[in-house]
Amino acid sequence: MENQTSNQITQESPPIKKKWEGLQLEHFSYDNTIVRNFAYATTFWGLIGMVVGLLAALQMAHPMFNFTEYFTFGRVRAVHTNAVIFAFVGNGIFMGVYYSLQRLCKARMYSDILSKIHFWAWQLIIVFAAVTLFLGYNTSKEYAELEWPLDIAIALIWVVFGVNMMGTIIKRREQHLYVAIWFFIATFVTVAVLHIVNSMEYPVSLTKSYSLYAGVQDALVQWWYGHNAVAFFLTTPYLGLMYYFVPKAANRPVYSYRLSIIHYWALIFIYIWAGPHHLLYTALPDWAQWLGTVFSLMLIAPSWGGMLNGLLTLRGAWDKVRENPVLKFFVVALTSYGMATFEGPMLSFKNVNAISHYTDWTIAHVHVGALGWNGFLTFGMLYWLMPRLFSTKLFSTKLANTHFWIGTLGILFYAIPIYWAGWTQSLMWKEFTPAGFLKYEFLETVTQILPMYYMRAFGGLLYIIGVLIMIYNIFRTIQQGRFIPEEKASAPAIKVQEKEKGGHWHSWIEKRPLQLLFWSTVAILIGGFIEFVPTFLIRSNVPTIAAVKPYTPLELEGRDIYIRENCAVCHSQMIRPFRDETERYGDYSKAGEFVYDRPFLWGSKRTGPDLQREGGKMPDSWHFNHMYDPQSTSPGSIMPPYYWLIENQLNTSLTERKIKAMQNLGVPYPKGFEKKVHEDMAKQAAGIQERLANDNIEVKADREIIAIIAYLQRLGTDVEKVDPQYLPKK
């Protein structure tokens, strides 16, 4: 059976031997050590990232799982997303690319030293990332939380990876660049552009910086980046790997190579525009919102084309799926990809997004992608690769099948309750009584969905158990095998200038990888420019509101604590123009209110209520008690306690530099104001201290809690001084 299929393939393909006749064979070897190292790193960080995810899930179910100031949900969530995206999937990308690229190019990696630098530096960055995020050094921009020194390190190492990859491509022994390599090239280029543009920040100290963009512009750049991180870090490289490993595992070529070419160009050309769909009904200009919606709808075509191309590769081989766990993992990965990429465009409809935004629906959506598509494709690759790297058979097919079923159950136990939680909460938020009042307090919508949160944690636990089974299985495989660091191979050299007979228009670009790099860059930049240029050049895109003033130094320090604790993960600051939201929170948000917000703090999920109009709603003493023990003021709340804000002295050593930095970024503080910051802070802090004393709360004026209260009480108060008829409509 095996041999029959491979015979069929060789009959279909052109007689290669003939092509190589009279050519001098070159002997070389593939570097398997780097692949093995990345495989170990993928497995290790995958487990860490998922365990941190389980901790986050438990924290959502009960606040007792928040330990000390370093392990509150706000920080844990950032560590979880970064670990899963950049450590687990990141190492998974490198593992797959270093294996497949060498074999598709019939060449060893361009430089062993670059490979080593790439590997060790990436792991070092991950360690630093985890430590700094737990310590609270973060920019609060989702998936780009790391501070500026690490951003620079990531950019440098990314270039090392790119040079190593392009060098390998240039010295290849195979004329045609297989489609997987195009996806790798697009990944390299686009992630570089996204990361550099979104990480533009003004350093204040080694661990603190302010975004170069403010308010609406910052939001647009962030979600252009955020969505394309999903597109070009979690999707394109994995599609490339899919185009290599699915045919490998099924032992048959991809269903339609022509379709894969269309898939590639369509995907990279359309994906880059879709970012604004994360900002529907916000203060972002309407034209940008519609741009995001329209392109997100179009995305269904290339995404489903790619999914079908992968699944149909198994045509006539479905019997293999029954006995081969690798194919099982690939089938579920592709199916999850299909589900997630059908749902994405649906969520981009404004009327659907009105229901889904800020809820757990988004969380369910991304986890179908992460657990199903990225996770299962990675497991399939590991099960396929490890026995080959160690020249043996997999220790136990049965255990791999067990992992498959437990993992699949884990995905279901994760996704279904969280979808349910999202829909439940959204419908409860929007419900009015017959008398026209909001039917539910915000807190009621939280306690209602806690059982779903427990079930989600159980699903995550199942998924991790599956991973532990895999680790045991791979460990035993390694034990029984013998590692082959150098895999010998031989192929003739190619002369790139030689014209292939019967060539095809596309072959001119495939033969010139640097051109492919260039045109892929052009394709993704078009979308970026059209989105940004109007918003950046035309001032009227952000109608100014004269009443909106810069934050006082104390409020700015309070805001930085808000960023440190990553409050924006659970509390949005963006009220959409719906009746239930304006009833619950106050007037809807206007673009002009955010002109001094660096970074913007709109958030994308409401685990707690929106805070944009929080100022003046509650007395200072309420905020003090709420921070010290949230359940004392809001029984049943899942917010962790922030008691250290009361113990910690506010660090004001940087305040002067922060104000100076803001002045340099164009915030209109009066001239010489940076000299008066401490005086100004002491005055404002004394006022808050006095108000707290009136409510029998004794606290020193130099504590962090004073700054955070100052900031919270400022939120949304500027526009309240203005008669609504004089405010801009957007």
Added chain:
Amino acid sequence: MYKDVARAIEGIDIYPMIGVIIFFSVFVIMIINVYSAKKTNVAHWENLPLEDATNNHSNSFTQNNTQNETESI
């Protein structure tokens, strides 16, 4: 607002037209060309993952298959 700024650009009404034409022609040209590629070339390209110059052709995964592809090394 930004409409006024955009309106000030001379001949702005032709911009969206140009955009649509570029967008569609890129896709149309790509599709036409992809489907005009020679069958023999496509056959060679799609088989690239299956021949990695190491003379290993077995991708079987099942226990009962005794062929061990790296035994020769």
